[in-house]
Amino acid sequence: MRITVNVDGVAYGDEVEPRTLLVHHLRERLGRTGTVVGCDTGNCGACTVLLDGRSAKSCSVLAVQADGREVTTVEGLARDGRLHPVQQAFHDNHALQCGFCTPGMLLQAVDLLTEDPDPDEDAVRRGLEGNLCRCTGYQNIVRAVRDAAARINAAATSGTGADAGGAA
Ligand code: FES
Ligand code: FES
DSSP, rough: OEEEEEETEEEEEEETTOOOOOOHHHHIIIIOOOOOOSHHHHSOTTEEEEEEEEEETTSSSSSSGGGGGGGEEEGGGGGBBBOOOOOOOOOOOOTSSSSSSHHHHHHHHHHHHHHOOOOOOHHHHHHHHHHHHHHOOHHHHHHHHHHHHHHHHHHHHOOOOOOOOOOO
């Protein structure tokens, strides 16, 4: 089937098999290897991307279901050479160890902050419950998401334009 998917702001037209998963399309056809596969069964969240601005586990979505839609991967989060505030907060709060879960955590955190711009610790933990970190570094991840919320809200108040959204 012929599909066109906008990935990180660029439209890609391709022939795909109806059974091709979005995560495999992103990695193998479009070279977006920042989106990783941790389980292939919808449990770990490592493959999370934004689909039309909301988080989705790309191992649970067929590539054909993304036809005509916008996908944001971890490679599309930075803008104009600057890390997204969530990426910067993960960096500054040492919120990764091996980094395998990090792309999915980042995209899920962006989704969470779009839905709830000022989540308390419980809300962050609930928002990230579909994303597993096998290094169990949750403490710093939660801290980083709350720090990112503070940065985004401060930037919005001062009018410097940072926001929780992904690239579009
Ligand atoms: S690889 Fe998609 S949820 Fe684990
Ligand atoms: S940092 Fe290693 S899996 Fe999360």
